[in-house]
Each structure stands twice: as C-alpha cells, then as structure tokens.
Amino acid sequence: MYQFNYHRPATLEEATRLFSEADDGFYLSGGQTLIPTLKQRLASPSDLIDLSGIEGMKGIEAGNGVVSIGAFTRHAEVAASGVIRETLPVLSALAGLIGDAQVRNMGTLGGSVANSDPAADYPAAVIGLGATVHTSSRTIAADDYFQDLFETALEPGEILTRIDFPVPDRAAYRKFPNPASRYAVAGVLVADFGGSIRVGVTGAGPCAFRATAMEEALSADLTPAVARAAEVPAGNFNSDLHASAEYRANLVRVMAERAVSDLLAE
C-alpha cells in the first residue's frame, strides 16, 4: 500500500469538496475491491475519502411499492433485513450469495454498484428490477446507468447515495458462481411486474444488461422452457479462463430457466 491522506467526512458536501480538492481522490465504501487493489499497489490515490461517516447514506425503507436502501448498507444487512425479506425477498437472497461472510460484512450496496464489476451480483438486481440510482447530484434510471466494463453514468466525484428498487409481483435470482472467486460467471434476475417481465443479467457481458429478447418471450409466455430457448446477445459476452462466451450464453439461459421455475413456484 502506498501512502495517502485519509478523510472521513460527515456530509456529502464535505466529501465531494474533499474529492475536488484532492490530486487523485478515491472514495472508500466497503473497500472489498479497493483495499485489495491498494494492498497490491495497483492504485495510488493521493486521498482516500471514507464514506462510512455520512449518515444520509444508510438505512432501509419500504413503502409505495419501493424499497429504498442507502448506499452504505452492507450486504449482510440487506441479506438479514426483515423489511427486505418481507417486501423484496429476491434482494435479500441475492445479497446472501455475494462473496463470503467476510465480504458481506464489509461490502456495501453502493460500493458494488458504483464499481460495476462485470461479475458482481447487485447490478443484476438494479437492472432486473428497474431501480433508480440516486447520487449526490441527480437520479439515474437503471437502464441508463451501466455503460461498459467498470464504466457507469457516474461522473468523477459523483457519489452514489441510495438506490430505490421497485417491488415486483414476484422475482427470482439464480447465479452460477465462479468456483474460485464465487463471483457470478452468470447471474440472472427475472422479475414479473404485472405480466411485464424484466430480465437483468450480470457476469456474462462487460456490464449488467437487460436480456430484451428473453423479456419479450417471457412476457408472452412465462415458462422455464421459454427462458431456456430464448435468444441472448452472446456476441459481446466475456470469455476467460473459467468460461467461454458460448458456455456463458448457455449459463444465462439455464440460470434464467431456473429463476423462472423459482418465480413460478412462489
């Protein structure tokens, strides 16, 4: 780890001001990506701005068909939250699948979504549930948020503060974990909003995306077999040591098939 200046601001305004004043400032949330990166000396920020002291970025609320979660909420809190289990069980189940217990006790919703690792779990929920991302300066629709590999609509210095998840009639998430890292090789969230189906996919492409052809097919006929047979945009899928693009395309269909089975069994 290289040396850096450490800050723990109490307000968003102070945080963004510190960022703008720093030569090369980094925000620190749960640190589950950033801290290992620093330890390996792969990043050398001049200033580390710890967001854990900002009260407005915490808390879980539900009402009016929306579950609203502060960005600094840890994965373990989402997994264990009675409110979320009651109103949006798919999200607590998804959070319980992230990494391992140590990661879930430190990692945060906002950190994961702001980082937009192509294999992270939360982006599937943001996309699949059509969430609204609140930041220090604006709101961003899920469909506009994820842009490319580790690239989001966030501007430099902009802080993700809260995410509003619309509550569907029913939903399910299935994930094929990388056996080594337990990140998603493919993760699919299927949500039913009054017969209109949304499908959020993570792990397969450069960033989370909607499987629109599958959505259309499932909106017409919500069965596992339709999910398994659906077209997926495999042309830009990731191919690596653990899974080729072709195999990932298969996994997306199989995870979707199983998610639809789970959803229908609710």
Added chain:
Amino acid sequence: MSDTGIGASVRRREDVRFITGSGRYTDDINQPGQTYAVFLRSPHARAKISAVDSSAALAVNGVHAVLTGQDMAADGLGDLPCGWLVKQKDGSDMVSAPHPPLAHTVANYVGEPYGIVIAETLAAAREAAELVMTEFDELEPIVDLTGARGADQIHEGVSGNLAYDWELGEKAATEAALAGAAHVTRIDLTNNRLIPNAMEPRAALGVYESATGEHTLYTTSQNPHLERLILSAFVQVAPEHKLRVVAPDVGGGFGSKIFVYAEETAVIWAARKVGRPVKWTADRSESFLADAHGRDHVTHAELGLDADGRFVALKVQTTANLGAYLSTFGSSVPTYLYGTLLAGQYATPNIYVEVAGVYTNTAPVDAYRGAGRPEATYVVERIVETAARELGRDPAELRRLNMIRPDQFPYETPVALVYDTGDYEASLDRALEHVDYAGFPARRAASEAAGRKRGIGFACYIEACGLAPSQLAIQLGAGVGLYESGEIRVNPTGNVTVFTGSHSHGQGHETTFAQVVSDKFGIPFEDVEIVHGDTGRVEFGLGTYGSRSLAVGGSALVSAADKLIAKGRKIAAHMLEADVDAVEFSDGQFLVRDSNQALSFGEVAFAAYVPTNYPTDLEPGFSEKAFYDPENFTYPAGTHIAEVEVDPATGVVTLVNFVAVDDFGHVINPMIVDGQVHGGVAQGAGQALLEHGIYDDFGQLVTGSYMDYCMPRADDVPDFLVDTTVTPCTHNPLGVKGCGEAGAIGSPAAIMNAVTDAVGDNGLSMPATPEKVWRALHG
C-alpha cells in the same frame, strides 16, 4: 489399551495452541534490530538481466542494501543442488542446469528472484524494490510442455531442454506381450499442474552473531537438518557447526517446504552482509509464483489383457515438466517415485515406463502430497477402469481378478519394488460394502429421473512410503541416506523429553509420538514432551515427507526406548539384587520374575542420575538415541470409491459420496489418521475437479491468486466414509505404514473414473471443470 496409548484417539495436544492463535510460527519470531527483506523478482518468463540500477532504491530512507545475484556469486556462494541424481537410459547422468539462488545472468521463470532489498521497515523495502531499475532483454519463453523438446534451449548444454530420458522395466518383453494381447486399451492423460498453498506462506529470519560466527536461520522447513546440510555443504553459506536451522511451528507443507529455496538462502547470507537480522515472509502472490509446483505430466499408456481379462503388459510414456530448474528432489518425483509404482496392486508381469524430464520457463516442479504416486495411480487406475468399460467387465471384478493375492507376498514387481504384505481384496470388499455397490443402479436411476447423470469410479491404489532404505535409495541416486534419528532423555524425576529428527507441520507428532513413547514406558501421556525442528537441539535427522514420520521416525524412538529398557533392567537388577535375565519390564514396572519385587520406571531413572546403589560397570544417566534405517519401503494400499452427480445443463460435478478403505498397518491414533485421509481426499478432489496452475503463452501465471486458482472448500466435498483394514508392516517394530498421502493418491483417479462414467467420455482431463464437462456432454 489405555485411553492415551497406542490405538487411542487422543485429541491433538498441539491444537490448543494452534486453535487459540498461540502457535509460534517463523513470522511470529522477532529479533532485536531486525530488518525486512523484499525480493526482486523477474516479471518475465525468460530474459537476460542486463543491468540492475539500485541507486534510487538505496536513497530511500531506511534502506540498508540492495543485493543481487551478482553480489551473491561474488561472495562465492554455490548453486542450489538437486539432491537426486537420475541416470538416463544410456547410463549417463541427468543434465542438471546450474540453479543460482539469485539469478544473475538470465531469469527463467516469472517470479524468479534476482535480488534482495533490505530495509528498516517492510514499507521502505517495498518502496525501494519498486525503485530498482532493471534492464531485461526478453527472450522467447518455452512454456508448452509438449513443444518444449523441439524448442530452442533454455539452459546452455541442455539439448532439447531434456534433463533426462529415463526408463524402467523390460521394454522388449513388454512390447512383445502387448503385441500378443487379446485386447489393448490405450489412453492419453494429463496430470494437471498444482500449486501447493500451505496455509502459512514460506518465511525466513536470518540472524548472525559476529562475536561467535554463529548463524541462526528460522524458516518454514519440513526438514531443518537437510536445509542446514545443503546450505553448508553445497551453497556454503556457513559451515555446518556454525549454522543452526530452526523450523518452529510450521503451518502446512504438503511437500512444498521440503526444498531449499532461494529466499532462506539469501536471508541468512544477507544477515551477515548487513550485520542485522533479516526477515522475509512471502505474501500469497509470491507463494503462487515461487513455491515449487506439483504434478504436470502428459502420458500415453497401453494396457494389454489376455482373453480372460488378465493384465499381460503395461507400457507408459510420460513427459514430465520439471520447470525452469531441478528443485531439491524434482528429478526423483517423476522417476523413482512414479515409475516404480506402476504395478499398482496387480500382478501385471510386464511393465515398461519411459519418462522424459523436460525444462520449461515455469516455476520448478517438485514433490507435492503423494509426489509421483498420485500420478502413477492415476495412470494405472484410469487405464484399468477404461479397459473394464471397453470390455464390458465390472470394474471391481476386473481389478479383483488381477490383484496380487495375499499368498504371493513378498511380491517382487517388474518395476523394482518388493511389496512386503497386503490384502487388497479385503479393502476392496469392505469399500464395496460401504458404498453399497449393489444399490448403485437404483441410485443412478433416481439421479436420471431427477435430470442428473450419476457415475461411480474406483481407485485401488498402492504407494511406497516410509522413505527409505538408505543404501537402496543412494544406489538409485539419492544424495543422502533416509534413516531417521530419535533420542529419549529420561529426566531424573522420571518424565521424558523426546527428540525426533522428524518434523511436524500439521501431522500431530506431538500427540502420536507421545502416545508411542508413553505406551512403551507405561508412563502418563502427559509426562512425555516431543521436541523437533531445531538442529540446535535435535540429533541429525531427515525430516518429514513421503509419509515417513511414524514408520521411520517412530521406529527410531522404539529403538531408543528399547535401549533404555535394557539399561533399566540392569539398574533394577542391581538394586533388587536379582539376575538381569530375571528382570522384566511391563506396564511401567521393572519386575523380578516370580517375585513381588519391583521398581517403577521413575525410581530407576532417579537411580541412574543419583547413582548411590548402582552397578559399577554401568554409565550413569538415563538417555539413549537411535538411528533407524528401514529395510524396505512400506506399502500402504486401499480402495477408494467415488460417486458423482453431474448437472447436464451446466456441467457441474457434485461429489456425492466418497468411501476410502485404507490399509495403513497398525494405527496409533485413529482420529488423526481419519483427519489425514479427509484432508488428502479433499486435496485429491481439488486436483480432480478444481485446481489447475496455468501459464499463458508468455509464461505469465494466470492462476496466481484465489480469484482464479480454485482451492477445495468444505462445501465441495461430502461427508467421507473412512475405514481401515490392517495387515501390519512386516519390517518395522510398530507394524505401521504411513497415512499422510493416501487420500491425495487414490482420490483423483477414483473421482475422474466416476466423472467419466457419468459423462461417458473416457478422454476427459483433470480438472473436470463445469465447461469441460458440459462440452463433453454437448459436443
């Protein structure tokens, strides 16, 4: 049987400190004035080191020195030797390329150390290491094992990158028998490269006392005396009597801590150069790059059978990746620890094996849990299972037909070993019963009905342990004898301090050896202390590997104990005014036969140190040592059966059932033996399903962290059903064979036989990852 004696499942006394964080590992030891080392490592798989500019690094506050391979060579330090000389087919010696501890001319694998930075703090050393400017001239790396022999030469004088071309067995007879066989099964196999991953990374702390010239090296070693011998006799860091090597608590080794590495060599040398203690502890990334790796074979094998299904010949051709240099025992693993085991449990009359040991621009490859024997078992048991499938024979019964029968022992194999004893069918039968073999078709049908495929696979393995009869080993090329030392010092108050040349890095010696000694003397378990891992305290010994500790080290303790009992009888006879021949020792008492006269073990010990009423022709004191040199290897053997389910949609293999029935001879502590089998099977499951060390075409290790290198976790394995049968070893006093490696030896073949059974593709290679299995099912 007492509740702490031989055969009792005594809880491991060392676990109290391990589990409560009170262990004392190398990194826990600190010395006044200690400095910290960071190694300079090659980022390239193959490159000339043209220039090293350390001026900026030396300017960092707190930096003491930047030492390079050139500095080490200038100080006259020798190369790291390979301790086993393999003779080639034509009788010539293997070609051992020079292996300088720190590279000074050419770096030959990514992570190879070529310098050491020493500073007041670890942070300063890291910062300085980044400021060292090294000019490399990159060369084309040779990474692909199968192409390496045709590629250009990595080391001067090593044509075809061939360290050796070795053979064992009768070629002509084997080929003739194959030609006349009713059926020949052919198979091509890959034994995947593994990266050891002990829980504690390697570490070293070097201390030099200028006033006395004494060097002390604390390091993570499985064999501190061998470390000292090599560092003094070959590398010449310090003379042997001025070098003390201490291997304190060591957190796992699995073979990877047998070897003498660059880092501890550099640390003890640097401590003298800078006049301050120097400490280095590997981080996990360094462990991946620079610990010796394991396995990495490519093999073609042919098995001939007669019309009845009897094996008539086995021919095996293997290319073994030795990495960039011959590590300490790297040459022996794919030869004498591999080819000699190719008879397996079978009476195959003709066997021939040839092995090409090849250099590549990858980390050195050496012994890893099982060391050659998992590779041999994999060949034999995969080809036997494949033959059974080709012939439509029951794989258990085809094995049974070919097994060496109990009345054939001692049995001399065509590949240089003499098995002393065994009952292979007993283990097979017990395993078949435990796995409910008869119920398998119904279980398979149930899996099919649930949309999953099910397979069952066998491995009837044998291993040669208890390394080793010294003269035989030296004849075959070993550079040292492979006996073990043991010393028992009975204290005047009657409790006992035991010194063993063996080393525990997880095996539980402090418990098992105390059981043996307390049982032998009839004294409380608590009265026995086991000391190991310090050349300053313990007699020269050979350490722990090859499942040898109990069979060889335990036997040395029995010899030492017998000497003490003999002396005690003389003392007791004098004190009780009886004839020595009339004095017996039993249950902690020296007794005069046919009388009620007796002295306790403690009374005799006290008399030996306070010799008031004592034989005039006997030395005082009650302390004896022994060196035990085994007359043969031991041959643990058993049957492992795996059952797997495969999800055809994803290719995921689930190990649903695993039965291991092993014959380890007599068992001292059944709980510890079960634990050894559990761990070994988990490691074997890792090899079969998860682990794979992969270099890309540029020689970069792409599986260099736990993000990509998949270690087995608790949820990857089922509850194991572990059982033992017993045929006592015929040639050591405890009748024990060794249990440390069996789990990792039998399980990969059993699991892969089960996976290939489920998938219906005998060509599937390890690790059977989901995509590979999915492709095998879907083309």
